[in-house]
Amino acid sequence: MREPPRIIIHYNDQGEKLEPFEDVTIDIPEAYMGVTMEHMGSRKAEMQDMGNESGPHALHFKIPSRGLIGFRNEFMTDTRGEGLIHSLFSHYGPIRAADQPQERRPHQHGDLRSRGLRPHEPRRAWGHLIQPGTKCYEA
Numbered sequence: 001m002r003e004p005p006r007i008i009i010h011y012n013d014q015g016e017k018l019e020p021f022e023d024v025t026i027d028i029p030e031a032y033m034g035v036t037m038e039h040m041g042s043r044k045a046e047m048q049d050m051g052n053e054s055g056p057h058a059l060h061f062k063i064p065s066r067g068l069i070g071f072r073n074e075f076m077t078d079t080r081g082e083g084l085i086h087s088l089f090s091h092y093g094p095i096r097a098a099d100q101p102q103e104r105r106p107h108q109h110g111d112l113r114s115r116g117l118r119p120h121e122p123r124r125a126w127g128h129l130i131q132p133g134t135k136c137y138e139a
Contacts, residue, residue, distance in 0.1 A: 007066045010092050018092040020065040023048075026075075027056040028083040035078050043067035056083075062090060 010018040024045065028036055030052075036059070037047070045063035052058070068087060075085055 005069050007064075007069075009095075012094075017095045019095050021062055021090045021093050022065050022068060022087045023090045024061040024063055024068070024085065024087045026059040026061070026083060026085050028059070028079055029056055032079045032083060033057055033059070036075065036083065039071070039074060039078065040067075043071060064093075064095075065089075 007019055012018055024040075026036060026040075040047075040059075040061055040063065043063060044067050045061040047059065048062055049060040050057065072085060075083055
C-alpha cells in the first residue's frame, strides 16, 4: 500500500527537531512572478536571489521540504506549464516554533459512526480495528 509523503525528522545533539531544507530554483516568465512568489511565501520559503538574464526570471528560494509537498502541480497550473522548477537538498535545520506541526485533537467524544469510516474504506485503514458504534476519544 502506498503512503502519503512525509518528512523525515532528525534530532541534533541537544534534542532539537531538525527538518530538511531544499534550495529551489524557479525560471518563469514575468507574468507569473507575483502568483509564484505569493505561493512560495505561504509555504515558508525565503527568497535568496532573483535574476533576469534576457529571458525568464530566475528565482532562488530556501524552503522546508514539507513546503514543497503538492507544490509542483500547483506551480504548473499557475504558470500554465511555462515555468521550470528544480529543487536540491540543502541541509537539516531547526523547525521554527510557529511552523511546528500541530497535534490533532478531537473536538467531540462519543460513538464512532459509519459515515466516519467511509473515507477510509478504500484504503482499509481502520476497518479491521474499529467498527461502527465503538466508543472513541474517551477522557
